[in-house]
Amino acid sequence: MSWFQFSDDHEKLSSIAIVGLLLVAVVAMLFAMLSTKCFGYNNATNVTAAAASSAASAVPALIALAATAIGAVAGFITHKVSDQTNGTNGTSDPILDSPNVPSVYVQGKVNIPLNASSPNSYKLTYLMDMQPDPDPDGKASIDPHTGAFSWCPTVNDENKSFNVTFVVTDDHGGSASKIINLKVNPKTIS
16 A cells, blocks of 8 residues: 555545644644643743633643544544455455466467456456466467467477466556466377
C-alpha cells in the first residue's frame, strides 16, 4: 500500500482529512496538557484564577476531541487495509483458472489461453516463467494483456519437462499463480 500515490480524488481527500484529524488531536492534547500543569506550569501564578478555571473545565472536552480524532484515524486505517484485502469473494487478489495442459510435441505449436478475473475489476497483467529455460528458438511467450501463451518446442527441448509458472497481477498489488508441467514428446511422423 502506498501512502503517497493516490488512485483517485477520494483517496486524496481522505488523506487530507486524516492529516487534519491528526493535527486536531495533537493540538487538543497539547492544550490539555498545558492547562493541567503537565509541563510544570503553575496556573495560579501564570494566569488569572478565572482563566485557570476556564482552561481546566475545557480539558475533558479537549481530551474527548483528541480521542474522537484518533478514533477517526484508526477507523480510516482499518477501512483502508480491509479495502485492500476484502473483495467480493473475500480477497482482492485476481482469480486465475487452472489452464488446460495440452500434449506437447517437438516443433508442434503450443497455445494455452489463460483465464483470469479481478473481483474488483482491476486491470490485469499476465507473466510467465519456464524452468528449465527452453531453447530460445522456440520463442516461448505470453501476451501480457490477454494471457495467451504460445511456444514451439525445438529438437533441443525433446524429452524434457518444463515447469511453467503463470502469474496474473492487478494494478493494486494483488496476484495469483498456477504452475503446470509440459513434457515435450518426440515429433510424431505422419
